[in-house]
Amino acid sequence: MGKNRIGFIYNHLEEIILVAMFAVMVAVIFIQVIMRYVFNNSLSWSEELGRFMFEWLTWIGMSIGAKKGQHIKITMLVDKFPFRLAQAANILSEIIVIVICGLTMIYGVELARMFAGALFTSMKISLAWGYASVVVGCGLMIMRSIISAVRSIKALKDGELPEIAEGGGVA
Numbered sequence: 001m002g003k004n005r006i007g008f009i010y011n012h013l014e015e016i017i018l019v020a021m022f023a024v025m026v027a028v029i030f031i032q033v034i035m036r037y038v039f040n041n042s043l044s045w046s047e048e049l050g051r052f053m054f055e056w057l058t059w060i061g062m063s064i065g066a067k068k069g070q071h072i073k074i075t076m077l078v079d080k081f082p083f084r085l086a087q088a089a090n091i092l093s094e095i096i097v098i099v100i101c102g103l104t105m106i107y108g109v110e111l112a113r114m115f116a117g118a119l120f121t122s123m124k125i126s127l128a129w130g131y132a133s134v135v136v137g138c139g140l141m142i143m144r145s146i147i148s149a150v151r152s153i154k155a156l157k158d159g160e161l162p163e164i165a166e167g168g169g170v171a
Contacts, residue, residue, distance in 0.1 A: 011067065014140065018060050025053035045122035052120070055130050059137025066097075066144035083159075087152040094149040101138040101145070108134030 032046035078089050108131055115127035155161045 014060060014064060018057060018064060021053050021057050021060075025050050025057065028053070048120045048122050052123070052130055056133040056136075059133040060140065062137050063140035063144050066141055066148070084156060087155045090152040091149050091156075094145040094152070097145045098142050098149075101141045105135050105138040105142075108132075108138065 028046050029050045032043050032050070035046075036042045078086050081089060112128040112131035112135065115131060118127045119125060120127060120130075151161065
């Protein structure tokens with residue numbers, strides 16, 4: 001399996017999971033509203049599941065935002081930089097993101113371990129699954145940052161930005 005095929009699968013699997021989770025979250029919240037206001041009977045687990053899905057959506061969505069270059073960046077100054085300096089600044093910013101996400105992952109693992117024995121009240125699953133979203137999201141973000149940094153390193157070597165492959169990586 002080629003490098004671009006793996007990237008293609010990675011990108012699309014991430015998006016499919018995100019869309020499916022969003023659909024589940026919206027459906028659960030919609031059903032909860034109908035149950036509460038039409039049937040005067042609320043589902044005990046729906047709020048927890050909606051919040052759980054939202055946590056996962058947020059952390060996985062962070063990676064998709066990075067892939068599409070839609071994260072908040074202060075580019076006003078960097079956009080005025082010469083090409084080589086702009087690429088160096090991107091490499092530095094991606095290293096910072098990698099460090100921050102790495103530290104966040106470490107604390108996410110610790111929180112997941114700490115709450116492994118505790119359960120969501122209504123869903124009866126471990127709270128560790130909620131904290132696992134932090135670990136997975138930061139891991140995905142680190143992979144995106146590495147791809148971006150490699151792209152900038154290649155640009156510094158070649159003197160131009162490489163084409164972005166379908167997988168989101170460097171062609």
